[in-house]
Amino acid sequence: MSTPATGNWSAKYAEGCEWCGTRIPAIKAKGKSGSPTRGLEAAHIIAREYGPEHEWNVFILCPTCHKIFDEVIKPRVQAALEIAVTGYPKKIVLHCPSGYGSNLDAVVGEFIRDGVIFIGVVGRDCVKIEEIIDELVVGDGERNCHLLTSSHPNETVEDAVRFAASLTGEFKGEVHVIEI
Ligand SMILES: [Zn+2]
Numbered sequence: 001m002s003t004p005a006t007g008n009w010s011a012k013y014a015e016g017c018e019w020c021g022t023r024i025p026a027i028k029a030k031g032k033s034g035s036p037t038r039g040l041e042a043a044h045i046i047a048r049e050y051g052p053e054h055e056w057n058v059f060i061l062c063p064t065c066h067k068i069f070d071e072v073i074k075p076r077v078q079a080a081l082e083i084a085v086t087g088y089p090k091k092i093v094l095h096c097p098s099g100y101g102s103n104l105d106a107v108v109g110e111f112i113r114d115g116v117i118f119i120g121v122v123g124r125d126c127v128k129i130e131e132i133i134d135e136l137v138v139g140d141g142e143r144n145c146h147l148l149t150s151s152h153p154n155e156t157v158e159d160a161v162r163f164a165a166s167l168t169g170e171f172k173g174e175v176h177v178i179e180i
Contacts, residue, residue, distance in 0.1 A: 009060070013040050017062035024062060043069045045077065089176040091167070092116055093160045094133075096123035096180055104129065107180055108136045112147065118171050122152040122160035146170070 016023035017040060026039035043059045043066045044051055051057045061069060092111060096104075111119060121130045130151035137147045148171060152160040157177060164175040 012060045015060075016040070017065050018059050019061060019065045022062040022064075041066045043074075045074070089174060090116055091118040091164050091171065091173050091175045093120045093122060093157065093164050093175055093177045094129070094180060095157050095160075095177055096121060096126060096129055099124035100129055100132070101180055103180060104132060105136060107178075108133050112137060117146055117173075118148045118150075118164060118167060120150045120152060120160045120164045122155055122157055126151040126153055 012018075013026060024039045040060050040062060043061045045057050045059075046052075059065075059069065094107075108119075119130075119133055121127075121133065123129075130149050133149050137149070148167075150160075150163065152163065161175050161177060
């Protein structure tokens, strides 16, 4: 819990939770000044230690929305930002627990664009999904002829990761699991 140092924060606090609109009066501990001990909370996209107290970095949230932000949204935003900044990692285990999804083509297109060298597929319909990926790679032409794929029917994600990690030579490197 913290009160942002800059900006028109008191007005923002008065408007209630930015997501669900809940209004909670700030209650300060008896005889103390400074941050409220109960009430709306400041949720930071980039942690306070590293990020600025700017409006773009802070949501004013009720405790329930703050928990959803910290446990569900923030980890995904950070993972997405990492990929946006550094591109996809070069070796990927694609976990497809619910089988083929219509977003597969777009995701594989991004892998190809970012120079991914290996895609191991595990989960429902993984053999079929590997075939679709191979077709997409071939369809993309000569520049991606080095993309290797594998499928892992009746295996766990851990098995597929172990296989990907065991690849050597030009396919050496760290493995990242991406679920679609
Ligand atoms: Zn809320």
